[in-house]
Structures are given as C-alpha cells and as structure tokens.
Amino acid sequence: xxxxxxxxxxxxxxxxxxxxxxxxxxxxxxxxxxxxxxxxxxxxxxxxxxxxxxxxxxxxxxxxxxxxxxxxxxxxxxxxxxxxxxxxxxxxxxxxxxxxxxxxxxxxxxxxxxxxxxxxxxxxxxxxxxxxxxxxxxxxxxxxxxxxxxxxxxxxxxxxxxxxxxxxxxxxxxxxxxxxxxxxxxxxxxxxxxxxxxxxxxxxxxxxxxxxxxxxxxxxxxxxxxxxxxxxxxxxxx
Amino acid sequence: xxxxxxxxxxxxxxxxxxxxxxxxxxxxxxxxxxxxxxxxxxxxxxxxxxxxxxxxxxxxxxxxxxxxxxxxxxxxxxxxxxxxxxxxxxxxxxxxxxxxxxxxxxxxxxxxxxxxxxxxxxxxxxxxxxxxxxxxxxxxxxxxxxxxxxxxxxxxxxxxxxxxxxxxxxxxxxxxxxxxxxxxxxxxxxxxxxxxxxxxxxxxxxxxxxxxxxxxxxxxxxxxxxxxxxxxxxxxxxxxxxxxxxxxxxxxxxx
Amino acid sequence: xxxxxxxxxxxxxxxxxxxxxxxxxxxxxxxxxxxxxxxxxxxxxxxxxxxxxxxxxxxxxxxxxxxxxxxxxxxxxxxxxxxxxxxxxxxxxxxxxxxxxxxxxxxxxxxxxxxxxxxxxxxxxxxxxxxxxxxxxxxxxxxxxxxxxxxxxxxxxxxxxxxxxxxxxxxxxxxxxxxxxxxxxxxxxxxxxxxxxxxxxxxxxxxxxxxxxxxxxxxxxxxxxxxxxxxxxxxxxxxxxxxxxxxxxxxxxxxxxxxxxxxxxxxxxxxxxxxxxxxxxxxxxxxxxxxxxxxxxxxxxxxxxxxxxxxxxxxxxxxxxxxxxxxxx
Numbered sequence: 001x002x003x004x005x006x007x008x009x010x011x012x013x014x015x016x017x018x019x020x021x022x023x024x025x026x027x028x029x030x031x032x033x034x035x036x037x038x039x040x041x042x043x044x045x046x047x048x049x050x051x052x053x054x055x056x057x058x059x060x061x062x063x064x065x066x067x068x069x070x071x072x073x074x075x076x077x078x079x080x081x082x083x084x085x086x087x088x089x090x091x092x093x094x095x096x097x098x099x100x101x102x103x104x105x106x107x108x109x110x111x112x113x114x115x116x117x118x119x120x121x122x123x124x125x126x127x128x129x130x131x132x133x134x135x136x137x138x139x140x141x142x143x144x145x146x147x148x149x150x151x152x153x154x155x156x157x158x159x160x161x162x163x164x165x166x167x168x169x170x171x172x173x174x175x176x177x178x179x180x181x182x183x184x185x186x187x188x189x190x191x192x193x194x195x196x197x198x199x200x201x202x203x204x205x206x207x208x209x210x211x212x213x214x215x216x217x218x219x220x221x222x223x224x225x226x227x228x229x230x231x232x233x234x235x236x237x238x
Numbered sequence: 239x240x241x242x243x244x245x246x247x248x249x250x251x252x253x254x255x256x257x258x259x260x261x262x263x264x265x266x267x268x269x270x271x272x273x274x275x276x277x278x279x280x281x282x283x284x285x286x287x288x289x290x291x292x293x294x295x296x297x298x299x300x301x302x303x304x305x306x307x308x309x310x311x312x313x314x315x316x317x318x319x320x321x322x323x324x325x326x327x328x329x330x331x332x333x334x335x336x337x338x339x340x341x342x343x344x345x346x347x348x349x350x351x352x353x354x355x356x357x358x359x360x361x362x363x364x365x366x367x368x369x370x371x372x373x374x375x376x377x378x379x380x381x382x383x384x385x386x387x388x389x390x391x392x393x394x395x396x397x398x399x400x401x402x403x404x405x406x407x408x409x410x411x412x413x414x415x416x417x418x419x420x421x422x423x424x425x426x427x428x429x430x431x432x433x434x435x436x437x438x439x440x441x442x443x444x445x446x447x448x449x450x451x452x453x454x455x456x457x458x459x460x461x462x463x464x465x466x467x468x469x470x471x472x473x474x475x476x477x478x479x480x481x482x483x484x485x486x487x488x489x490x491x492x493x
Numbered sequence: 494x495x496x497x498x499x500x501x502x503x504x505x506x507x508x509x510x511x512x513x514x515x516x517x518x519x520x521x522x523x524x525x526x527x528x529x530x531x532x533x534x535x536x537x538x539x540x541x542x543x544x545x546x547x548x549x550x551x552x553x554x555x556x557x558x559x560x561x562x563x564x565x566x567x568x569x570x571x572x573x574x575x576x577x578x579x580x581x582x583x584x585x586x587x588x589x590x591x592x593x594x595x596x597x598x599x600x601x602x603x604x605x606x607x608x609x610x611x612x613x614x615x616x617x618x619x620x621x622x623x624x625x626x627x628x629x630x631x632x633x634x635x636x637x638x639x640x641x642x643x644x645x646x647x648x649x650x651x652x653x654x655x656x657x658x659x660x661x662x663x664x665x666x667x668x669x670x671x672x673x674x675x676x677x678x679x680x681x682x683x684x685x686x687x688x689x690x691x692x693x694x695x696x697x698x699x700x701x702x703x704x705x706x707x708x709x710x711x712x713x714x715x716x717x718x719x720x721x722x723x724x725x726x727x728x729x730x731x732x733x734x735x736x737x738x739x740x741x742x743x744x745x746x747x748x749x750x751x752x753x754x755x756x757x758x759x760x761x762x763x764x765x766x767x768x769x770x771x772x773x774x775x776x777x778x779x780x781x782x783x784x785x786x787x788x789x790x791x792x793x794x795x796x797x798x799x800x801x802x803x804x805x806x807x808x809x810x811x812x813x814x815x816x817x818x819x820x821x822x
Contacts, residue, residue: 016419019437020423020426020437021427023436023437023438024422024426024427024428024433024437026433026434026435026437027284027287027427027428027432027433027434028281028283028284028287028427030287030288031283031284031287158265158268161272165273165276165280166280169280170281171280171281175283176280177282177283178279178280178282180279181275181279181280185280240567240600243597243598243599243600244600246597247594247597247598250594250597251590254585254586255583255585255586259585326581326583328581328582331581331582331642333547334570334575334577335570335595335598335599335642336598337567337568337600338567339566490547491548491549492548
C-alpha cells in the first residue's frame with residue numbers, strides 16, 4: 001500500500017490477462033458442455049483470485065520490510081496485542097482487495113457480464129473478496145514473519161502462479177481432458193475459490209460451490225493467522 | 239577482431255553467472271515448461287472446437303508458441319542481467335575495459351542465444367517425451383528454430399535498449415511488459431481464424447502472429463507465410479538493433 | 494610516446510544546471526604521479542571519467558597518450574588502466590576469473606591471460622584468495638584486485654580514483670608502495686585523485702588542487718606549501734612565568750605569531766633553523782617543556798586558495814551534494 005506500483009500492478013495485470021484470455025479463448029465456449037456462452041463471464045472469476053494472490057505478496061513484502069528496518073521491533077515494544085499488530089498489517093491488504101473487487105466488478109459489468117445471482121450475489125462476492133484477501137494476506141504475513149526477508153516472500157510468487165495455472169482457471173474441470181491435469185486441478189484449492197466466484201456470476205446460487213469457497217478461505221485464514229500469531233510471538237521473544 | 243574478443247568475454251561472463259547460479263538458470267527453464275504444461279495439458283480439449291484445423295494436435299500447436307515465448311523471454315531475462323550490471327557498476331568496468339564497445343552488445347546477444355539453446359533443448363526433449371507430433375522435415379524444423387532465434391535476438395535487443403537507457407533493474411517491467419503483450423496478442427490458444435472481435439483485429443496486424451503461424455506451419459510440414467514471418471522478424475531485429483545501439487550511446491553519454 | 498601523457502584544455506562537464514567541471518587545463522608528463530586533490534564533489538571523479546572516455550566532455554578537449562578522448566576512444570582505452578572509486582566487481586566471479594575476463598576484453602591471447610593473471614595476483618598479494626568468489630573479499634582485497642585489473646594489459650597510463658578511501662593504514666601503505674614501484678620501475682604515468690592530504694603529499698610528484706570544478710593551485714607539494722608561508726616554531730617553557738623571556742629569544746629567528754599553549758614565531762626563511770633555536774634557548778638556560786616545528790600543509794594551501802580547510806569543505810560539499818543526484822562522486 002506504500003508504493004503506487006503495489007496498488008496498480010494487482011489491478012492492471014489481472015485485467016490485462018482477462019482481456020487477453022477472454023479474446024483468445026472465446027472459441028472454448030463452443031465446446032459441448034461449456035457452462036456459458038460468454039467467456040468473459042466465465043473468466044471474470046480469475047482476476048478476483050489473482051488480485052488476492054498479489055495481495056499476499058504485498059502483505060508479506062511490507063511486513064518483511066518492517067522486520068528488516070526494525071520497525072516491527074518498535075511496534076512490539078508498545079502495549080499493542082499481537083492480533084492488533086497482525087490486524088494492522090492485514091487491514092491494508094483487505095481494503096486493497098475490496099477496491100480491486102469493485103474495479104473488476106465494474107470492468108465485468110461494463111463489458112456486459114450479467115450476474116445470475118443478482119445484486120445479493122454482488123454483496124456475497126464482496127464478502128468473498130474480504131475472505132480471500134484475509135486468507136492469502138495471512139499467508140503473506142506468515143511467510144514474512146518466518147523468514148524476515150522480502151526476497152523470500154517474493155520467492156513464493158512462482159508457487160502461487162503454479163497453483164493458479166494448474167486449476168480450473170481457463171476451463172471447467174470436467175472439460176480438462178488430460179487426466180493428471182484434471183486430478184491436480186481437483187486437488188487444488190484455488191479451483192474451488194474460482195468456482196465459488198464463478199457460480200455467483202454464471203450459475204446463480206450454488207450452495208455447494210459457495211460453501212467450498214468460503215470454507216477453504218476460512219480454513220486458510222485460521223491456519224495463516226494462528227501460525228502468524230505464533231511466529232510473531234517467537235519473533236517478539238527474541 | 240577486438241570487437242569479437244570483447245563479445246567473447248562478455249558472453250563468457252554472463253553465461254558463467256547463469257550456469258553457476260540456479261536462481262538465474264532455473265526460472266528460464268521452468269517457466270516455459272510450466273506454460274507448456276498449463277496450456278498443452280489444461281486446454282487440450284480446444285482441439286475439439288469446430289474450426290480447429292491444426293493437424294498435429296494441441297500439444298504440437300502449443301509447443302510452437304511456448305518455444306517462441308521462451309526465446310523472447312530468454313532475451314528479456316538477459317536484459318535484466320544488463321540492467322543489473324549497470325545498477326551494480328559492472329557495466330562501467332566493461333565500458334572502460336572494452337576498446338570496442340559494440341562488442342558488449344554482441345556479447346550479451348551471444349549469451350542470450352546460448353542460454354536459450356539450453357532452454358529450447360530441454361523444452362523440445364520434454365515435448366517429444368510427452369508425445370508431441372512432428373510433421374515437418376529437417377529443413378522445416380530448422381526454419382522453426384531460426385524463427386525462434388530471431389525472436390530471441392529481437393527481444394534481447396529491445397531489452398538491451400531499455401536497460402541501457404534506464405540503467406536500473408527497476409526497468410524490468412518496461413522490458414517485460416511489451417514483450418508479454420505482443421506475444422499474447424498473437425493467436426496463443428487457437429489459430430488466427432478462430433479469433434473473433436477486437437483481439438482478431440489486433441492479431442492480424444501483430445507481426446508476431448506471422449511468426450507464430452509460420453512456426454506452426456514449419457512443425458506441421460506445411461510452411462505458410464514464411465517470407466512474411468522472416469521479413470517481420472528481421473524488421474524487428476533491425477529496428478531493435480538501432481534501439482539497442484542508440485541505448486549504448488545514451489549509456490556512454492551518461493557515464 | 495612524445496609529448497605529455499595527459500593534456501586537457503578548457504575541459505567542462507555540465508550536469509543539468511551544475512558545472513561539475515568548469516574549464517580545467519592540465520598537463521601530466523610521462524612517468525610522473527599527478528595527484529588531484531580536492532573535497533568530495535569538487536569534480537575529481539568527473540574529470541577522471543572524461544579522461545578515461547566514460548563521460549563525454551560538454552566542452553573543451555583532452556588527449557590521453559596522444560589520443561583524443563572524444564574521437565579516439567578505443568585507442569585511449571587500450572592505452573590506459575583505471576581503478577575507479579567503487580571497485581565494480583562481480584560478486585559471483587573469483588579474482589582470477591575477473592583477471593581473465595579483463596584480459597579477454599583487451600583481446601589478449603589465452604596462454605598469456607593465464608600467466609598474467611597469476612603474475613598480477615601474486616603482485617597484489619591475492620594468490621591464495623585468487624580462486625575465491627569476490628563476494629568473500631574484504632574492502633582492501635577488492636581494492637587490490639581492482640588495481641590488478643587496471644594493470645592487466647600493462648597500460649602506460651594509470652588512473653586511480655580515490656584508491657585508498659575506506660582502507661586501513663596497512664592496506665593504504667601497501668597500495669602506496671605499489672603505485673610508487675609502478676612509476677619507478679615500469680615508468681607508468683599515474684593520475685591519482687584523493688581527498689587525503691597525506692596521500693597527495695607522500696605519493697604525488699605534482700599536485701593539482703581542485704575546488705568547485707576549478708584547479709585553484711598546481712605544483713610540487715613543496716612548491717605549493719612554500720607558496721603559502723614559512724614554517725612556524727612553537728616553544729612551551731617548563732616554567733609558565735618564562736613566557737616573555739622565551740618569546741624574546743625565539744623572536745631572533747622570526748616574526749611572532751599566535752600560540753595556544755606557549756609562544757611561537759613564523760620563521761624568516763623556509764629552511765627551518767631548529768638547531769639554532771635549541772642552541773639559543775640552551776645558551777639562555779631556559780628550560781623547555783615542548784618545542785615543535787610546524788611545516789605548512791597542503792591543507793594550508795587549500796585554506797589560502799579557497800578560504801576553507803579541506804576537511805570542512807568536504808563536509809560542506811557533502812551537504813550541497815544531497816540535492817545533486819546526477820553528479821558522479
């Protein structure tokens with residue numbers, strides 16, 4: 001949040017990829033069994049998740065910088081509670097995540113995407129954006145607290161990239177023909193996050209997809225926050 | 239001769255660093271393999287889209303794009319090295335030690351090529367191992383790899399020009415982003431004929447489209463638009479040569 | 494080579510609105526060590542960058558080894574060696590690899606490269622560390638390697654830009670010895686920039702003092718010092734009540750001047766007659782706690798020419814340079 005590039009990159013890159021892929025992969029909608037005839041509507045879920053992955057990097061990099069400059073040590077000398085320190089770090093990431101969601105939503109509506117779940121679905125989408133930012137942001141803070149290095153946090157980027165691409169990002173899982181790829185996408189939690197957002201846009205109300213999406217976010221957030229809190233305690237004790 | 243000596247020295251040092259540092263070597267190999275896996279593996283059903291007429295199947299179709307992409311990004315990664323040299327001051331040593339400075343650009347170019355040959359070999363072996371079909375003859379395949387070399391050189395010269403103007407690694411996105419855009423505004427996932435709307439209009443005028451389509455033609459053994467593709471590629475090389483050497487002059491003027 | 498090793502006329506370099514070098518004229522004869530003395534930001538490095546073809550001059554001309562720095566860059570670079578202020582080394586290469594790379598950039602044949610690398614590593618005391626990566630070297634080792642790199646192709650002219658900044662006293666002395674040897678034994682011309690008075694005094698045959706892009710004084714260290722004044726002698730009597738008698742005795746040798754603890758005179762000639770003063774004090778039976786001869790220093794020269802002392806000027810320039818991002822140090 002402290003540098004314009006940290007705000008602009010997570011906004012611009014996902015939209016660019018959406019533009020490129022929705023043009024290049026439009027022909028995919030002609031495959032039998034493809035769930036919609038609008039590839040933009042299908043692909044609009046991707047920026048929401050991709051933006052959250054960028055947020056992970058931002059949260060982690062900012063916190064790692066605070067560790068490297070000694071600012072975190074100064075914070076820990078104050079009476080602030082550990083969760084308040086973490087909350088402060090994650091607050092910016094969540095705000096950025098919600099701003100991103102507004103922008104992606106606006107882009108989607110501008111290019112003619114209709115929300116099958118209606119206005120209530122949009123509210124649920126914002127709630128989901130909040131949860132995804134919190135979940136991935138907590139992973140970023142955990143990485144920063146464990147390693148104390150901005151470079152190490154940046155080193156996570158290729159791993160997230162792999163999770164994103166080996167998922168149902170560009171094609172529904174049931175249409176993936178290569179078995180190992182379909183299995184990997186099925187085991188990949190990112191597929192379910194994408195499918196939760198996608199269900200609100202192209203299906204309407206799909207309880208299973210939403211429960212899986214929110215559930216996975218909650219599990220990641222609980223694990224990420226608990227381990228971050230423990231890592232912060234270890235760091236404060238040094 | 240002195241220019242060649244400088245080029246050899248610069249190339250040796252760049253390659254020495256790449257091949258002795260996994261953090262520099264691995265991304266340039268892993269990323270193309272990853273894209274190949276994600277595109278060829280995940281999207282293979284696209285061959286069932288009505289109008290998809292590439293005879294060798296989707297793996298071969300994607301191999302050509304990923305090969306050309308690896309060539310272009312191989313050039314860009316070498317551009318990162320040039321920017322790093324300017325940022326750390328090593329480029330000043332090269333400028334001072336090299337009697338003939340054009341050899342510096344040539345040396346980086348040789349390094350980019352050798353580095354990409356390594357990546358291309360790994361990518362080709364993996365593609366053949368997972369069952370990529372090849373329809374073209376030896377001559378056709380030479381055509382495909384020469385096109386990739388042209389992409390590598392063009393991208394390197396572009397990145398070199400940027401690196402020498404900005405002289406900092408912070409210029410990385412400026413090197414990378416336009417290359418990414420030009421590559422992805424070509425027919426990446428489906429043949430040009432299946433693109434619709436605005437992206438089709440852009441792809442038609444994008445010179446990289448000709449290179450990608452000609453490359454796919456070479457692999458299939460039915461070369462198409464060869465003259466146009468080589469013409470477009472060589473025009474890019476020529477244009478970016480001027481860009482790179484003017485960048486060198488700007489770096490010299492800035493000291 | 495006939496003629497001077499380095500000659501510059503009206504050399505100017507402007508960065509945006511700052512005239513970093515503002516009309517420098519200089520001549521460095523073949524085989525001499527020329528010390529370029531000045532505070533940070535005075536224009537020393539910018540001058541070196543122009544003379545070594547790293548930076549084109551905004552105006553003026555310069556010839557190095559007889560070659561024009563603007564139009565004959567390749568010939569200039571072939572005939573010079575340079576160790577710049579930041580020893581720009583690749584942390585991932587070893588010392589020996591650096592030397593081989595440098596030799597290869599100069600187009601030296603393969604077998605000569607290997608021999609030359611061994612020879613230079615030995616000469617700068619890095620034989621044992623030669624196969625270690627440079628990222629493990631200390632600051633002094635990096636400086637020595639940088640000097641070795643500058644000497645790879647046996648240049649006739651060597652540019653050393655603040656070669657001892659940040660070095661400990663042993664490393665500094667070792668480097669001075671090597672520079673002296675290069676000139677004495679190999680006939681190399683050395684153009685050396687420094688902000689250390691002692692370095693210019695000890696090493697240089699001639700010194701040019703630069704401030705705000707201008708050469709404000711030039712000559713041998715002795716000539717420069719003589720130009721600003723004569724030595725002073727300070728006497729501190731053992732008995733504080735003897736100050737007046739001491740002042741009267743030493744007044745025979747010079748003109749009285751200020752002293753914080755005792756009495757002092759500025760000698761009439763630049764040749765110090767210390768023995769005469771001691772004999773006179775002894776003859777008058779005056780017991781002395783301290784007797785000191787103060788020679789004028791190059792700092793006195795800088796003070797006389799610019800109105801500031803060199804160290805004070807360095808701090809002042811540092812402050813000014815905070816806003817000049819474009820200007821090399």
